[in-house]
Amino acid sequence: MTLTLNLIGPGRAGRTLAKLLLSAGLCTVQDVLGRNAGSAQDAVAFIGGGRAQDEMQAMRPAALWLLTPPDGAIAAVAEALAQSGLLRAGDTVFHCSGALPAAVLAPLAAQGVHIASVHPLKSFADPAAAAAGFAGTWCTLEGDAAAIAVVRPLFELLGARTAVIDAAGKTAYHAAAVLVCNDLVALLEAGWRSAESAGLDRATAQAMFEPLVRETLDNVFRLGTVRALTGPVARGDAAVVARQIDELQRSDPRVAEAYRALSCIALELARAQGTAAQALLDNVAAVLAKPR
Numbered sequence: 001m002t003l004t005l006n007l008i009g010p011g012r013a014g015r016t017l018a019k020l021l022l023s024a025g026l027c028t029v030q031d032v033l034g035r036n037a038g039s040a041q042d043a044v045a046f047i048g049g050g051r052a053q054d055e056m057q058a059m060r061p062a063a064l065w066l067l068t069p070p071d072g073a074i075a076a077v078a079e080a081l082a083q084s085g086l087l088r089a090g091d092t093v094f095h096c097s098g099a100l101p102a103a104v105l106a107p108l109a110a111q112g113v114h115i116a117s118v119h120p121l122k123s124f125a126d127p128a129a130a131a132a133g134f135a136g137t138w139c140t141l142e143g144d145a146a147a148i149a150v151v152r153p154l155f156e157l158l159g160a161r162t163a164v165i166d167a168a169g170k171t172a173y174h175a176a177a178v179l180v181c182n183d184l185v186a187l188l189e190a191g192w193r194s195a196e197s198a199g200l201d202r203a204t205a206q207a208m209f210e211p212l213v214r215e216t217l218d219n220v221f222r223l224g225t226v227r228a229l230t231g232p233v234a235r236g237d238a239a240v241v242a243r244q245i246d247e248l249q250r251s252d253p254r255v256a257e258a259y260r261a262l263s264c265i266a267l268e269l270a271r272a273q274g275t276a277a278q279a280l281l282d283n284v285a286a287v288l289a290k291p292r
């Protein structure tokens, strides 16, 4: 059965998903509302269907509503929708924020509307490329059972791999995504800076470390974190760890702090690995605990 879809917030994520749902024959895209008519018209052209509207009240009823304004606007859009009287009990509304739970749509749930969040673990920076490469994307869902029963099959028919998570864990889940994605970028930047402080130029540092970074990531996914860990903490080399903390403390105390915090986790892995003697690892623990 083809569902009618209304889209509010027709930016990168919203227009990509609407295009995919339309192209797969799963939805008929009906009304598209942005902050200004121009972005809605652009989105309609990209999606290949739908009608740009310049005010919420002009939107027609739809079984499915996709809300993809920026995270900070989702609650206000949901509130405005609840005030509008456009939704019918049994309609489904979902947003795509990884940071916010479906409960941000609570004013709609109070009207008998089913609510969910669907977070694709994907960058929509380039909508055409994101649409072409969407199949295989992991999407995490949470919300009420009726909404999940509607949106989960749609995303699976688009080729997504889905996992339903508990709303109570949404912040921890998103923090995990930030740590392994965004903070990994920041960690690499800290590494390039440390190499620069050693006198290497950035391009050389990047070229030198690229194979090491890629091999390490491969090892983590192939062997798991315990077996993939190498380096001074894994070897129990407390003197090297101490010198490196002192050096980073001089060049950038924030990086020294991050090095120390991450080394504490590395130490747990080293203990589980059992390669270095526990006495040597105790020496590393003492270095990491020492105030500087």
Ligand SMILES: NC(=O)c1ccc[n+]([C@@H]2O[C@H](COP(=O)([O-])OP(=O)(O)OC[C@H]3O[C@@H](n4cnc5c(N)ncnc54)[C@H](OP(=O)(O)O)[C@@H]3O)[C@@H](O)[C@H]2O)c1
Residues within 6 Å of the ligand: 008, 009, 010, 011, 012, 013, 014, 033, 034, 035, 036, 039, 068, 069, 070, 071, 073, 077, 095, 096, 097, 098, 099, 119, 120, 121, 122, 123, 124, 125
């Ligand atoms: N981008 C990603 O890679 C990605 C990945 C996963 C999840 N998400 C989620 O997807 C959602 C949208 O992100 P995005 O990156 O697609 O944002 P975006 O490209 O900035 O697009 C946001 C859209 O919302 C419109 N808008 C802003 N305020 C609005 C309002 N009050 N009412 C109606 N429309 C409004 C904007 O219109 P104007 O153009 O006129 O400002 C724009 O069309 C967010 O919840 C985000 O967390 C994004």
